[in-house]
Amino acid sequence: MAVITGVTCPVCGTFCDDIELIIENNVIVEARNACAMGAAKFLNYSAHRTKKPLIRKNGELVEVSMDEAVEKAAKILVDANYPLMYGWSNTSCEAIRTGLELGEEVGAVMDNTSTVCHGPSILSVQDVGIPSATLGQLRHRADLIIYWASNPWSAHPRHAERYTMFSDGRFEGSTWKSYLSRLRGVMSRKKIQRASNLVLKQDFCFTPQVEEGLPSSVHQKRRRTIVIDVRKTRTADAADCFFQVEPGTDYELLQALRVLVNDGELDVDEVAGIPIETLEQLADLLVNCKLGIIFFGLGLTMSKGKHRNIDAAINLTRDLNKRTKFLIMPMRGHYNVTGVNIVFTWQTGYPFAVDLSNGYPRYNPGETSAVDILSRDEADATMVIASDPVAHFPRAASKNIAKHPLIAIDPEVTPTTMLADVIIPPAFVGIEAEGTAYRMDHVPLPLKKVVEPPETCLSDQEILQRILQKVRELRRDMN
Amino acid sequence: MTELIIKNGFVYDPLNRIDGEKMDISIRDGKIVESVKEKANGINASGMVVMPGGVDIHTHIAGGEVNSGRLLRPEDHVKDVEVKTALTRSGVGYSIPSTFTTGYRYSKMGYTTLMNPSMAPLEARHTHEELADIPMVDKAAYPLLGDWWFSLEHIRDGLIEENAAHIAWMLQATRGYAIKIVNPGGLEAWGFGRNVHSLDDVVPHFNITPREIIRGLCKVNRLLNLPHTIHVHTNNLGKPGNYVTAIETMKCVEDLAQGDKPVIHITHIQFCAFKGSDWSTLSSGAGEISKYVNNHNHVTLDMGQVIFSNTTTMTADGPFQYGLYNITGNKWVNHDVETETSGGIVPFKYKRSSAVHATQWSIGLEIALLIEDPWKILMTTDHPNGGPFTSYPKILAWLMSRAAREITLSKINKRARKKSLLPSIDRELSLYELAIVTRAGQAKALGLKPKGHLGVGADADVAIYNIDPQRLDISKEYKVARKAFKKAAFTIKDGEVVVKDGEIVKPVTGKTYWIDVSTSMPHEINDDIKKKFREYWTVEYENYPLPDSFIHSSFPIPVKAEV
Amino acid sequence: MIILDPKRAFRFPIEAKNISPDIFAKKSSKEIAALQMWEGNRKGALGDLFNIKNDSGSPSEEFTIKIEGDASKLRNIGARMSMGHIVVDGDAGMHLGEDMSGGTITVAGNAGSWAGSKMKGGTIEIKGNAGDYIGAPYRGSTKGMNGGKIIIHGNAGYEVGCFMRNGLIQILGDVGLFAGIHMSNGTIFVQGNSEGRAGAQMINGKIVICGHTPVMPTFTIDSIKPKVKVDGEKIEGPFYRFIGDLADNGNGKLFVSKTKNPHLSPYEKYLE
Ligand code: SF4
Ligand SMILES: [Zn+2]
Helix, strand or coil, rough: CEEEEECCCEEEECCCEEEEEEECCCCEEEEECCCHHHHHHHHHCCCCCCCCCEEEEEEEEEECCHHHHHHHHHHHHHHCCCCEEEEECCCHHHHHHHHHHHHHHHHCCEEEEHHHHHHHHHHHHHHEEEECHHHHHHHCCCEEEEEEEHHHHCCCCCCCCCCCCCCCCCCCCCHHHHHHHHHHHHHHHHHHHHHHHCCCCCCCCHHHHHHCCCCCCHHCCCCEEEECCCCCCCCHHHHHHHECCCCCCCCCCCCCHHHHHCCCCCCCEEEEEEEHHHHHHHHHHHHHHEEEEEEHHHHCCCCCCCHHHHHHHHHHHHHCCCCCCCCCCCCCECCHHHHHHHHHHHCCCCCCCCCCCCCCCCECCCCCCHHHHCCCCCCCCEECCCCCCHCCCCCCHHHHHHCCCCECCCEEHHHHHHHCCECCCCCCCCCCCCCEEEECCCCCCCCCCCCCCCCCCHHHHHHHHHHHHHHHHHHHHHC | CCCEEEEEEEEEEEEHEEEEEEEEEECCCCCECCCCCCCCEEEEECCCEEEEEEECCCCCCCCHHHHHHHCCCCHHHHEEEECCCCCCCCCCCCCCCCHHHHHHHHHHCCEEEEEEEECCHHHHHHHHHHHHHCCCCEEEEEECCCHHHHHHHHHHCCCHHHHHHHHHHHHHHCCCCEEEEEEECCCCCCCCCCCCCCCCCCCCCCCCCCHHHHHHHHHHHHHHCCCCCCEECCCCCCCCHHHHHHHHHHHHCCCHHHCCCCCCEEEHHHHHCCCCHHHHHHHHHHHHHHHHHCCCEEEECCCCCCCCCEEEECCCCCCHHHHHHHHHCCCEEEEEEEECCCCCEEEECCCCCHHCCCCCCCCHHHHHHCCHHHEECCCCCCCCCCCCCHHHHHHHHHHHHHHHHHHCCCCHHHHHHHHCCCHHCCCCCCCCHHHHHHHHHHHHHHHCCCCCCCCCCCCCCCEEEEECCCCCCCCCCCCHHHHHHCCCCEEECEEEEEEEECCCCCCCCCCCEEEEEEEHHHHHHHHHHHHHHHHHHHCHHHHHCCCCHHHCCEEEEEECCCC | CCCEEECCCCCCCECCCHHHHHHHHHCCCHHHCCEEEEECCEEEHHHHHHHEEECCCCCCCCCCCEECEECCEEEEECCCCCCCCCEECCEECCCCCCCCCCCCECCCCCCCCCCCCHHHHHHEECCCEEECCCCCCCCCCCCCCEEEEECCCCEEEECCCCCCCCEEECCCCCEEECCCCCCCCCCCEECCCCCCCCCCCCCCCCCEEEECCCCCCCCCCEEEEEEEEECEEEEEEEEEEEEEHHHCCCCEEEEECCCCCHHHHHHHHHHC
C-alpha cells in the first residue's frame, strides 16, 4: 500500500491539489480529501475504458496496432482540406503544445471546449479586460462573495471550502459556523412556512434571521455571500442572501446596477423582476465592501446576451473599483480549460478558435470556431481529443462530424468515440500520465502519474507526437 | 568537434577593451577559443561589425502577465503575422508577440540572451513553460519578492539572515535569477485597493516601509552573493514628480555599497524621472537623475525608452496599471497573486502629438546621453511597456546620431520640444559605446560571466552587422546603421550560425539560467516554509517548487551564500 | 467588366480578399487568374476556382467585378476596396467589403456576418438578409464602422453597428439583439422590429426603430418627437426619444415608434 499526497484532481476547475491517494497493486483504492465528483474519477476512471487502438473497417471497429492507428490518423489529417482538431481541455499543457504543432503542420483549425463554455467570457475580456486575482487573494481578503449564475455546490464542490465562504484567510475568516446556525434557522422557518403553505421567496435582508436569534456574529463585519441566479440553488441556500433573476434579464440587471453604483437614477420600478429599492440596497452592499468578488458561471455566458452579459459584469466591476476593490472571475469547468486557453495564446496569440489553414494563426469566433464550422459543414475531417462534441454540440454540428473521417483520442467510450473511424485510447493524464494544468485562476500545477497505464496506452502527448512524426513522413514522401 | 572562425571583422568587445580592432574570432564547441584549425568553417566578416550577442536585462516575454496581454489584444496581433516556414513556427506580433515569434525576432536582431523581469513565484511554472517555447535565445526570469509576506515579515522583524535563506529557497523553487522588487509595499496595499506614496509610508497591516523593504532585500542580495543586484521598479512609477522618489531610492542603499560594485539596479528609469506637480507641468527629471548617477557608482539603470507606437503596458505594479486604466479608459487586466504580488495590463498608445508622451520619449534619451558612463545605463524599452523590442534599432539610431534625434524632435509636440533637453546635447554614442549599452554592460550588470564578451571561454554568441566602420559615418548615415541592426548579417548562437541576412537559418533552443544558492540551513527553512504553507497559499507545499525535470535545458549557476 | 463564374460548388472557406477592383484594375485576365486564393488549407489561384470572362463594356463605366452564382464560401470579397463596383449574383460570404473605403458592392442574395466590418466609405447593398456584426470592428478593437452606408433589405442579426463611429446602416426588415452596442456615433435605422437591447452601452449616435422593441432600463425618456431625420430624409413618427446608455454615461439617442410600442406608455408620466 502506498499513500501519495498532494495529488491534483483532474476533474473540475477548482483543481484541488491536496488529494491523498491510497494505492494497492497499481489500483487507487481510496481518494482522501476529494469531493464525490473527484473521488468518483479516481476510483472508477478505468471501469469502462478502451485499452487498444481501434479502426473502423467495413463499418466495424477492429483492434489494430498503435502504429496502424497512428498511420491512419496521420493520413486522414494530411488528406484533409480543412481539418478541425477539437477538445484539449481535459489533457495536459504538454499535449496541447504538441497538438498545436501538429495542427500547424496539417493546416487545421484548432479549437477547444471553451468555444462552448467561457468563450463568450473571453470575447468580452478582449473588449474590456478583466480585474481578477488568484483564489488565495480572495480567501485572504474577500469580504463580499457573489456567485452569479454559478452553482459551485454542485459544479465546483470544494470551491467554497478552499477559496471563499468556508475558507480561512489572513484578513477574513470562514463563515462556516454562522452558516450552520443560519441553516438551522432556515430549516425551522421552512417548516413553519411549509406548514402555513407559503412559498418561500427569501428576500434581501439579514433581519428576519436575526429575529430568529442568530448569533451576534452576523452583525459583525465579516465575509458575506450573495447568490444571484434564475433559480434557488444549493449554493443559494448556503448564502447570506439570494436574488432571483427573471431568466434572460441578467444583462439589464447588470447595466442597471452599474447606474446605481454610480449613484444614478432609473426610470423604471423594477429590473429583472427585482424592485429598484432592493437593487439600491444591493448596490450599497457592493460599494461598501472592502474587497468584493463576482464568480460567474455558464448561466451568464450561455444565456441571452452571451458575451455582452460578461461585458456588463466586467464593466460593473470596473465601475466598482472607483469606489472600492472589486474583482471578477469565470468559474471554469474542466480542470485544464484555463490551461488550454493559455497554451493556445502563447503559441498562436489567440485562446481558442484558431484557424491555421493559411499557414498563420487567424482568430474570429463565429467564423473560426468549431460549432460554426461544423454547422456549415466545412470541416472534412475531425480529430477530437479528450472531449465529446457529438454529445454536446448542436444537432446539425454533430451530424456533420459523423459525415467525415473522425479520429478520437479518448480513453472513454462516448457518443463521439462510437462514431469515430480511428480511436486511440491514451493513458489517463493526471492518473496514469504526468503533465501540467492550470487552475481557473491561472495558477499552474502538476498533474501526477500515480499508477501505471495499461501497456497498450501512451500519453496524449506521445500519441500526438507519433502522429506528427508520421504526418511529416507522409509529407516528405509526397514531395 | 565543430569549429567556426569569423574572419576580418571589426570587433567591438568592450569587456575586453577591444574597440573596432580588425581580428578573427575562433569558436569551438559553442565557446570562444584562442584558435581553430585551418580548415574550420569560416565566415568572412570583412567590412562588418562583430559584437557579442545582444543581451536584454529587462524584457517581458513570458509568463502570466505577458500572456494575459496577448489574450487581451487580438487587434494587436491581426496586423502583424508570421507565416510558418519549413524551419520556423508561425505566430503573431505586434507588441506582445507569441513565443516563437519573440525568439525569432530577437535573434534576427542579433540578440542571444533575454531576461524576463517579472515572474509571480506562484506562477513560475507558467513562465518556464513559455520560456521553453521561446527558441533561439538563452533566458532567465526574476521572481517578484518585494511584497512577499515572508520578506515583509522577516525584514520588519529584523530577520535579514532568515529572509536571505528563504529567498535562496525561493530562487531554487522558482528557478529564478534575481530579486525583483516592484513598487515595494504598494502591491501588498493594492490587495485592498490602496498604495504607498513615499519611501516612508507604512504598508497597511505589515508595519514596514518601502525603504525598509529595499534596504532589507539589498542586504539579503549581498548575503546571498547573487550575481545581479536587486532589480527595482520604484514606488510612484509613472507619476509627475517621481524623480525625487527615484533618487531617494538610489540614496537609500548608498551606504550598503562596497567599493565600486553596484548594489541596486533601477529599471526603466524613464518612467521614474518625471518632474512637475501634475501632467500639465510635466517636465524632465533627467538632469537630476543623471547628475546623481554620475556621482555614484552603486547603481545601474536601464532606459525604458518610449517609442511612438500602439503598445501594451504590463507590470506587476497593480495600482500603477489601475491608474493608467483610469487615465485612458482602456481595457484593463488586473491580476493579484496571493501572498506575493499583483499585476496589471493596459493597452497604451504613445503619440508624438501628446506633450506627456513626447516628454517621456525625450527623458529616456536624455538620461542615456547625460549619464557619462555607458556601463551605468542600458538600452531597453521595458518591452513592451515603452514600445516593442523590435524598435531597438530606432533607439540605437537616436543614440548614435544627433541628426536622427533632430528629425524626431521636429515631429513631436511643440511644448514637449521646447522643454526637451535634447537640443542641448551633442553626444553621439560610438559603436563601442553601443556595444556596451546593448550587450557588454547588460551582461556585466547581470553578473552573467559567459555573456556579453568575446574573450576566450565566453559563450560563442555573436552578432555580425553589416556596418563598415571605416566607411560608414553612423552619425550621418544612421539609417543604414539602423537597418543593419534590424537584420543581423549573422547571428551565432553557441557556435552555430542561426541567422543569416536577417532570416532564421537554424532554429535552436536556448538554456534557462537560474541561481542555485547554497546556504547553511536549507532544511530549517524548508520546515519553516512548510509550516506556514497552507496558511499563506492555496496550493500544497510539494506542488510549489519546480522540479528540475520541468525546466527546459536547465542551467543552474551555483552560488555560495554567506548564511 | 470582369465576370467570375465558379467552376464548381465550393465547400471550404475561400480567402477571397484578392477579389477587389483595386487589385483587378490594370491586370490582364491572365494576371487575374494567377491571383492567390486559399481554399481551406490549400493554396491555389483564382483561375483554379473561376472561369474569368472579360466583358469590356463601355470604357466610361467604372471598374466592375461580377460574381455569378453562389459566393457564400468566399470571405473578404472586396476587402479594402476604394473604388469600382462588385456585383454578387447570389449569396456572399463573411467579411464582405471589410475595411472598404469607397465604391459599391451589391449582393442579390444574403450576406454573411461582418459585412462592412471596419468600413470607412462606399456603399454595400444587400437585397436579402445579413448576418451578425454588420459594420463591427475586429475582435478586441473599438474601431467599428467609420463611414459609408450599408443597406439591408431583409433582416439583420446581432450586434449590428457594434462600436460604430460614423456612417449609416439601414435595415428594412427586423434586427436582432444589441443593435448599435457600444456605438459612439453614426446612425442605425430599422424599419421593422428589434429583438431588444438596442443602443446597449452606447455613448452617442442615433438609432431609429420604426417597429416594436423593448427598451433597456438604463435609458431615460427625453421627449416625444413627431418625426426624425435619417440621412437627410424625414421619417414620420411620432417617436419616443430616449437617452442612454446611462450605465456608460451615454448620450446616445434612441428613437422608438410610439404607435408600435404601447408598452412604453408608462414612460410618458416622466414627460408631464
Ligand atoms: S472540487 Fe473539483 S477538483 Fe476539487 S476534488 Fe472536487 S472535482 Fe476534484
Ligand atoms: Zn518591466
